[in-house]
Amino acid sequence: MTSKLKLTLTCGDYEITRPLKEGRVEPDGIDLTMLCATSSRDRHWRLDRNAECDAGEFNLCGYYMARDRGHPYIALPIFLHRRFRHGFVFVNAQKGIKKPSDLKGGKFGASGGMLAAACTWMRGTLGEHYGLSHKDVTWITDHDHDIPFAAQEGFNIEVLKEGPSVEERLLSGEIDAMMSASIPEPLMRGDKRIARLFPDYKQAEIEYYNKTQILPIMHTLIIRQDIVDKNPWVPENLAYAFNESKKVALDHLRNPRILPMAFYMNAMEEQRRLLGPDPWQYGLTDINRNNVATALKYTHEQGLVSKHPKVEEMFHPIDSWAWSGTHGV
Secondary structure, three states, rough: OOOOOOEEEOOOOOOOOOHOOOOOOOOOOEEEEEEEEHHHHHHHHHHHHOOOOOOOEEHHHHHHHHEEEEOOOEEEEEEEOOOOHHHHHHEEEOOOOOOOHEEEEEEEEEEEOEEEEEHEEEEEEEEHOOOOOOOOOOEEEEEOOOOOOOOOOOOOOEOOOOOOHHHHHHOOOOOOOEEEEEEEEHHHHOOOOOEEOOOOOHHHHHHHHHOOOOOOOOEEEEEEEEEEEHHOHHHHHHHHHHHHHHHHHHHOOOOOOOOOOOOOHHHHHHHHHHOOOOOOOOOOOOOHHHHHHHHHHHHHHOOOOOOOOHHHHHEEOHHHHHHHHOOOO
């Protein structure tokens, strides 16, 4: 009996990956062990610093940085996490900040670190679409950089070693604004000292999508280059399996009984109307190519990578047959 290639892979416990995790979908020729219990930050750290798994979900902009520094992984165009980020920029509500340009000359916090994909995306978005360059403010973070880098001239960054957190400094008024990969607890409990920079963030995100056709890709899947070199069939088999897992999950989620949400089907129908039949598509399609190219542009503009390679250099090519099971929602 021919043995399968054993691979370990770490990623989030998402609906679109659960059929693969639970064995309802199996990659041909691969005995896959999936590790899904770690946090996003821990997962990225362990992949970058220790190469603890054969493959895994990784911050897209962080991957560009790591690849620029000789990281031994190559990305597959499998995009496990996307999110609009206009709703994750917060301001001190007592400072009268109404638009991004009001922050020029101020202090902008990066909760969780400067290199989160959410922060890289929003710095680029604010610069390109709202007139607030990443060089227009002083950046404050309470986390060391996951991937070491020297800030470009004019990109002023202060890394806090002690004292209050970025969130606490926003509430006290010491800093003016903050980006975060998650929703701050004070906002959820109704603290009047914190507000969103974009109060109607959903409408801002719709307008952004209509202008750019981008639902920002946060994370991609990476795999050790030496595995690909020795087993060139692996990327396409993994791609097909991840695509099938997504298909199974979306078919399942079409059942309105699945989630305890009164207007669930309305949300699904609205997503299709606004974002098209498959906003979670994999592969370097035209719309995805624009997405990852924009993230690469922002990463380069912010001085996080030394050169601006072509998108094709950053992703292992996958034949179109692997995406033949693409389904819309």
